[in-house]
Amino acid sequence: MEAEIIAVGTEILMGQIVNTNASYMAKQLTALGITSHYQQVVGDNGERLDKVISVAEDRADLVILIGGLGPTEDDLTKQTLAQHIGKPLVVNFDAIQKLIAWGEQQQKELTPNNRVQAMLPLDAEPLKNAVGLAVGAMTTFNNTQFVLLPGPPKEFEPMVQNELVPRLAAQLHSDAIIQSRVLRFFGIGESALVTQLKDLIDNQTNPTLATYIKDYEVTLRITASAGDEAAANALLDPLEAEIMHRVGQYFYGYGDSTELVDVVVNELKRQQLHVTAAESLTAGAFQATLGDVSGVSAVFDGGFVTYAPATKASFLKLDQATLEQQGIVSEATAKQMATGALTQTDADIAISFTGVAGPDELEGQPAGTVWIGIAMRNQEPTATLYHFPGSRHDVRYRAVKTGLFDLLKQLKEKH
């Protein structure tokens, strides 16, 4: 099945609102395994909307119209589609009852446009609106299915989720379910990951495999369609095992809403360890990221921002002359900062960041040069050298994420 999303609204064309509905709808289509090669946006204008519908029905079997079901004179989507497919609009009994009740409660006279909110093209299937007054609809004309959905996200999203998706899923796989797994990776670029998995990506059918990037991370979604959950898992398990075999060293967790920092905090909780930090170039960004996690106080009490050499020395009880002699951006300083942070607190594990955020170089070392140190009680400290690309901001936030990943590796090795 090939779908095309048409968002209707002059506000989108004028940049007053972002077209998040299209993105939400597209994500649902992808999860269902429905492809989509085009999207369109058009204003609240019947003539132009009609043209856009014509373009879409020529290239898609499923045309999804979003927006323009409201009660104002601008809202023309339902009327335009009805005219396009040559069907009259008729009143939907449930929707008009709801509308009348609303009018009484609000003590408002219903306008003609209000009444259109409760109407559907003849023979269309209603899609219930759990939140608002505009009923949605699904109808077929000349082998193309048309869907009408309301624009306000709080009406649109539940209608998609509860009314539209189950109907589409039923059409697609009257005997099948769709099962997805989201695998999260860090420390490998998208192109490197794609290279390693090229044959799997090129030959995908069922399960399918898709990559995307966000915040210096790569995410992989594998999706199978099968008769039941066990059969879907039987398709996903060997693919996941093969992926892990190739790039498992970069894997850190499952799920779209799992952040690297959540995995680190959970692992610290599981091992009942407290973490601290001494941050130079990141200037608190690592600890601020820990602070994003609700309940982090179980494993994090605080730490140091040691931006200047003198502050590294005074906060961490180190010798400034030694630090400067060995280089502020050096393996020795990274180790001493981590050890110093451990000594100055009751934490069990300490991480340190020292490097060149840029744009200027420091101590003859180019921007992007970063040492990350880790110290644990009764163990030799370690430190790793990185060269991060990008802007000052990129270097600092790549360092934070890399620090989280290094910490996770250390915690897992320890265990």
Place this chain on the structure above:
Amino acid sequence: MEAEIIAVGTEILMGQIVNTNASYMAKQLTALGITSHYQQVVGDNGERLDKVISVAEDRADLVILIGGLGPTEDDLTKQTLAQHIGKPLVVNFDAIQKLIAWGEQQQKELTPNNRVQAMLPLDAEPLKNAVGLAVGAMTTFNNTQFVLLPGPPKEFEPMVQNELVPRLAAQLHSDAIIQSRVLRFFGIGESALVTQLKDLIDNQTNPTLATYIKDYEVTLRITASAGDEAAANALLDPLEAEIMHRVGQYFYGYGDSTELVDVVVNELKRQQLHVTAAESLTAGAFQATLGDVSGVSAVFDGGFVTYAPATKASFLKLDQATLEQQGIVSEATAKQMATGALTQTDADIAISFTGVAGPDELEGQPAGTVWIGIAMRNQEPTATLYHFPGSRHDVRYRAVKTGLFDLLKQLKEKH
């Protein structure tokens, strides 16, 4: 002039990213007075992109292509447009120099696709990329102007603002110049600002006045069109004066690229003062924000992340029993944290954050309750109570911005 935006990217069609670029571009077109009746989205596929370009050039004089200028095999926009208009791609000297320098710095071999990033259709005008490697372009074919812009917002937005908008403005008013001022505000919501300026907004013609929000801030852009710069300024000056008269207390600086933290760091530099911080709920986010500013080391040496009560006591040499007795989230604790941070460092001014990030309440106080303290040498410390709305993340980052604004007010009062 009639414009059409085409966003190119399979990630948009799959719902992996939201098409915020189209919205950003649309807003700029609206501000310029350029109408737009359609938008399109198409995937990374040359054949389909070519069709979409054909549709757009039939109905618009200005076709803006966003995305697909990157170095992977998926990135086909430049090649497809060049073929569509029958022009070869040629190397842009500035862009290839930048690319070669980048390759040397990264010690990376340049791929053929990398090189395409530095190429333009023959005779096209280059649009400089201040942040990345892909050069943009503007070119005319059969009376339609085509624009090529990169997809990553951090490259896209400055190119639109600094390269594209001035060229479009110049075309529109060939006998006039367009002069804009961007006024930045903090501590007032968009609807409150709009209410205060309602008559100015409703009656705007020349100068025009537009508001937008980002990162808990409101920005106002006033734009005048006139015969020369002096005449434009003569239109802008009284409008700016009237705006300042009404909402000047929330104003902090000029310009799209001026962040509140930049203004604070500049003021500290001007007064030759060093700042430190003791952060509880913000957990380093305030100091990390200072660290975003290149050259902040002139005014910032480091500070404390004191998440747990025991850490507040030990790092800042305070009495934990007293802190807990008076309440960790209290005026007294905020003042003592700021004073303690000053005592433990050589800084001239210290800021402290203590509060309830949420989602759970603390000490019977609801999420969003935040005290911000400020201490300066030889002065009584002050503390201010805030109630921030939103998620845990919102509360923490609103606190950071508010702390910056409080600090700026304090520095200006002092002077």
